[in-house]
Structure formats: structure tokens, C-alpha cells
Amino acid sequence: MRLTKQTNYAVRMLMYCAANEGQLSRIPEIARAYGVSELFLFKILQPLTKAGLVETLRGRNGGVRLGRPAEKISLFDVVKVTEDSFAMAECFEDGAVECPLVDSCGLNSALRKALNAFFDVLAGYSIDDLVKARPQINFLLGLDIPASRAVVAPAA
Numbered sequence: 500m501r502l503t504k505q506t507n508y509a510v511r512m513l514m515y516c517a518a519n520e521g522q523l524s525r526i527p528e529i530a531r532a533y534g535v536s537e538l539f540l541f542k543i544l545q546p547l548t549k550a551g552l553v554e555t556l557r558g559r560n561g562g563v564r565l566g567r568p569a570e571k572i573s574l575f576d577v578v579k580v581t582e583d584s585f586a587m588a589e590c591f592e593d594g595a596v597e598c599p600l601v602d603s604c605g606l607n608s609a610l611r612k613a614l615n616a617f618f619d620v621l622a623g624y625s626i627d628d629l630v631k632a633r634p635q636i637n638f639l640l641g642l643d644i645p646a647s648r649a650v651v652a653p654a655a
Contacts, residue, residue: 506581508535509543510629513552513577517569517630518637523562532640543581550580569627575618577626585614 511533516524526544530537544563547553551566565572598604630636 502578503582504539505543506578508533508540509547509577509581510574510626512540512543512547512563513565513569513572513626514630514636515640515642516553516563516565517626518640519642520565520569523556523560523564525562528641529563532642546580547577550576552576552580565626569630570625572626573622574624574626574629575621578618578621 512524512529515529515532526537526540530540544553544555548555548566552572553563554566555561555563633639636642
């Protein structure tokens with residue numbers, strides 16, 4: 500199974516916001532830190548906002564911040580919002596399946612167990628875990644926070 504770029508950059512965006520705690524993050528800054536297009540990040544922002552993983556504040560001094568504390572956002576939360584399908588084989592897809600063993604196949608059962616184990620592992624890691632695992636994350640992302648930026652209270 501391979502996760503999409505959308506999921507990869509959604510996690511990165513959330514990590515950036517978590518590392519930039521207490522400040523609003525701006526899409527151009529996040530895009531520059533990761534070397535990705537702003538347009539791509541804006542596209543990813545929509546499902547994250549809809550799911551309550553991030554909040555956006557409009558206007559001249561607007562930006563993005565986490566919608567809930569980083570320790571309350573699991574990797575599974577992100578994956579289920581950003582991935583379209585978890586069909587590991589034809590058996591997982593909706594619709595007509597050609598295989599006569601679809602209802603009694605050992606492969607189907609094994610793949611379901613593997614997928615559930617994958618989800619369990621993702622549920623065990625939070626955005627906060629990822630950020631705290633990298634003590635130099637602020638430096639690596641170029642988050643030298645100037646004193647002139649307004650402090651924004653974190654989401655409750």
C-alpha cells in the first residue's frame with residue numbers, strides 16, 4: 500500500500516502547525532519549508548478543515564492552525580480524511596467482483612487483518628509524537644519565530 504502525496508503533505512502541514520504552536524502558519528511559509536506548491540497545499544487544506552484537523556483564519560493577518568491539540572490528532576485521523584480508497588485488492592472494491600471465492604477467500608481475510616493492523620499502528624501515533632521525535636524541527640523548517648508576530652491562542 501502506498502499513501503498519496505496528499506496524505507504525505509497533509510501530515511507535513513500538520514507537523515508544521517504543531518511546531519509553530521502559538522502562531523498562525525501561512526500557506527506560503529509551509530510551501531517554502533517543504534518545497535511544494537501553494538496551490539497543492541490549499542487543495543489539501545479543504546478536507547483537513549472540513550474534518551476539524553485545522554482551522555483557518557481569513558484576512559490580512561490570517562493563517563492556519565491546528566483545529567485541536569497535536570496530541571489529539573492521530574495519523575489515522577489524517578489518512579482517513581486524505582485517502583480515497585483502501586482497496587488493497589479487487590475484493591475490497593464495491594461492485595461486481597469476478598472472483599468466485601470472494602466470500603470465502605483466505606487472501607481477503609489476510610488483507611483485511613493487515614489493513615486493520617496498519618490502521619492500528621497509525622492510530623497509535625499523533626502529530627505531537629512526530630514533532631517531538633525531531634527536537635530540531637523548528638530549525639529544519641525555518642521556524643525562527645520573530646518577536647513581531649502576534650501570538651495566537653491554541654485551539655482548545
